[in-house]
Amino acid sequence: MAEPEDTVRRFLGGDEEAFDRLVRQWETKVFNLAWRFLGNREDAADVVQDTFLSVFQSLHKLREPRSFSTWLYRIALNHCRARWRSRSRDLPLEPSDAGEEEAQPVIPAVPATAADSVITADLVRKSVGGLSDEHRMAIILKEYLGLTLEEVAAVMDCPLSTAKSRLYHGLRGVQRNLRRLV
């Protein structure tokens, strides 16, 4: 598979099909970012569409194709925030499609407490969903999208120390939520 920056350069050079390849390369990651942040598949699918529409319209403004992923995630994050603001925070989180088969308790490899021994994927999802916007996004970017700490800071447009702090408090928040839910 071509590197994202190669695909971006081809698109900028006039290769219209390069954009389709770009979408296919990144849509799953953008979808999961949005789904984990919003907790709703329909909203997440809309965010994917809005994100790639924005990408299409402004990709020519991207100075450095190497920073495409950071730039893309920042656009997606902005669309997530906009959609989140337009929704009521009290809406219940949508059950996961994979929840049926994961209904059985999953035993963590190294339980820190006795309560951790019955943690399920659905409980994790609810624990992350209960975090503040900034803590939730830091956890998603670092733990699920695998960004470096510096990339997390760049996407969230904040200093590195702030990104670390959000990540730490995000992890602590997940810890607390899991204890409440288990």
Added chain:
Amino acid sequence: MRCDEIQERFVELLYDETGTPPASPELRAHVDSCPRCQAELEELRSTRRALELWKDEPAPASIVGRLRVPARRPSARRLPPAVRWGGIAAAVLLGFLTLANAEITLNRDGFTFRTHLFSRQPDTRDVPSRAEVRDLVRHALDDTERRLSEETVLASRQVLDTIEQERQMEIRFINARLGRTRSNN
């Protein structure tokens, strides 16, 4: 080093990243010697393992089909470079021709192209001054008046001549009538 002051820096110990400055030796030394911080760090590691339980979801298959982007890109970059530069060159040429007041002719002698970009400007010495223009206008007006007077005199003379001719004809007519009356008597 106090425990509550360094806990936010546990992130440096949790994520061993290349390219990121490593955790300071002081931080590591404190955690190694502090059971409370060790327990805290272990709980964070356990939380990270729990997060792994929440797997990625496949994107809905319909997303690519739903994606409706404009058929053409909004920027000029969508044009092939040859077309883009060709357009710029045509615009420059058109601008040059406009400035040069170009004259293009096609006749039996063939095709000719001539610009007036470097032609001699009109000599300002040939242009009369304002006073000269005023004198010219005044002279023209005077001349017009004179011409009008001459035409009026000429027309008056013609009218007088016509009247005189008619008077002579009437005299001849009366004399003729008198002659015929005398002969009848």
